[in-house]
Amino acid sequence: MSFAVCQRPRNAAATRGAILDAASKRFTGESYDQVGMRDIAKDVGVDPALISRYFGSKEDLFRAVIDDCGSGTNMMEGDRATFGARMAQDLVYGPRKEGKWAWLLIMLRSSSSPKALEVIQKSAREGFYQPFVEWVGGEDAAVRVRLMSGFMMGLSVSRDLAHGLELTPEQCEVLRERIAVILQGLIDG
Known part of the structure; x- marks a missing residue:
């Protein structure tokens, strides 16, 4: 009588996701140069060659981790005429975005x-700045995008670091209104 060896079913998507998750944790906690492919493979329980098969090089895996943190292109969804109001609402009242913190770390x-x-x-340029500049359009679009990006990132980081804005509801509304005007002014050129 012969018996079949029971093996765990393979799930390429789950394995790829586990590798990406382990790499993200490693790159969030250590510098690029400190992270090794063998370390990531050990964290997932796979052969290092499998990581190369799914992602290619360490640089390619690093890029996949960065891209997985989010690009911010959702800012470009919606009407340009309401950009300032939408972003101001999110900056003042929106939830903390963990992906942003992972990317920043x-x-x-x-x-x-x-x-x-x-x-x-390259990731920032191709995944965010170039599409945003094209969406904004017009004269000095690249300058306006850099201003908006720095302004929004600064507000968002300071809000999240302080666990809020430490403003009264009335002050939050004034802040929201002023942010909307500034951002819409940059969008409109």
């Missing part, structure tokens, strides 16, 4: 590595 920890910095810059 990864960027800060790994930007000292020339390879990682190149990946970060």
Whole structure:
């Protein structure tokens, strides 16, 4: 009588997701140069060659982790005429975005590595700045996008670090209104 060996069913999507999750945790907690493919493979319980099969190089895996944090392109969904009001509402009353913090930690920890910095810059340029500049359009769109991005990131980070704005409801409304005017002015050129 022969018996079949029972094996765990393979699920490529789940394995790929587990690798991406483990890599994200590693890159969030350590710099690019400190993270090894073998470490990530060990965290997931797979052979390092499988990571290469799914993602290619360490740089490609790093890019996948950054891209998985979100691009911010959802800001471009909706009418340009309401951009300032939508973003102001989110900046004042929106929830904390964990993906933003992961991306920021990864960027800060790994930007000292020339390879990682190149990946970060390329991802930001292709996944956010270029599409945003094209969406904004017009004269000095790149300058206006940089201003908006810095302004919104600064407000968002300071709000999240302080666990709120520490303003009265009336002050929050004034802030929301002023942010809307500033951002819409930058959109409209």
